[in-house]
Amino acid sequence: MLDPFDGSAGHGGLVGHGEDRPGAASQAAFLSGGGPTGKFQRKGEQSVEKMSELRQSYALLLGCLIEAKSSGTLITTKWQYNRISSPTYVRPENGDTSAKMECPRCKQIFTVRVESLKKATVKSRTYTVVGAVLAVSLLVWLPMLVHFGGQTVDEDAASSAILTVGSLVVLTAVSLFVGLPLYLSGRKYSGIKKLRLVKSDGSVSMLTRGHKLP
Numbered sequence: 001m002l003d004p005f006d007g008s009a010g011h012g013g014l015v016g017h018g019e020d021r022p023g024a025a026s027q028a029a030f031l032s033g034g035g036p037t038g039k040f041q042r043k044g045e046q047s048v049e050k051m052s053e054l055r056q057s058y059a060l061l062l063g064c065l066i067e068a069k070s071s072g073t074l075i076t077t078k079w080q081y082n083r084i085s086s087p088t089y090v091r092p093e094n095g096d097t098s099a100k101m102e103c104p105r106c107k108q109i110f111t112v113r114v115e116s117l118k119k120a121t122v123k124s125r126t127y128t129v130v131g132a133v134l135a136v137s138l139l140v141w142l143p144m145l146v147h148f149g150g151q152t153v154d155e156d157a158a159s160s161a162i163l164t165v166g167s168l169v170v171l172t173a174v175s176l177f178v179g180l181p182l183y184l185s186g187r188k189y190s191g192i193k194k195l196r197l198v199k200s201d202g203s204v205s206m207l208t209r210g211h212k213l214p
């Protein structure tokens with residue numbers, strides 16, 4: 001297989017490899033930096049996604065806006081994701097560190113915060129587990145809601161029935177709108193965050209116009 005960006009310490013510096021969408025970019029990351037194991041190949045697309053999975057060394061994915069079309073109120077954007085690797089991209093032992101990268105397309109310099117492997121792993125697992133528990137608890141709340149919501153009660157029991165149903169509605173909503181997103185964000189949590197633009201005068205800006213992390 002052609003392997004121009006093998007992520008090894010040999011080539012040095014910053015390299016980028018562009019694709020149109022995050023999925024393709026992770027696939028590119030997989031194809032280019034996946035290493036010798038057959039593990040990822042066997043497990044297919046899902047494991048490709050998990051390439052952002054946590055290791056001591058890492059690669060950065062930077063989205064660069066290549067097109068924004070507006071038709072009426074709808075704005076469609078097209079992002080190019082570049083994979084940027086460097087031998088210096090190693091997570092700290094503890095806490096956070098910052099890393100620099102250059103957008104291969106527009107040559108702007110950015111920084112990100114990178115968490116230690118331990119910290120990122122703990123966060124990823126916590127979000128995944130708590131999210132999964134919340135999401136699965138939907139299987140408890142929803143049938144209860146259907147059961148209690150469909151009951152007719154006499155006036156004496158009405159207020160407690162309303163309270164019960166109300167609580168179940170809240171629990172169902174939390175499971176659905178907090179649990180599921182939490183689970184998904186835990187699954188792809190990389191511990192790489194806080195993209196900042198380094199301006200020409202050396203100051204750092206939160207406005208990263210046209211750039212984002214995946």
Ligand SMILES: [Zn+2]
Pocket residue numbers: 063064065103104105106107108210211
């Ligand atoms: Zn760019």
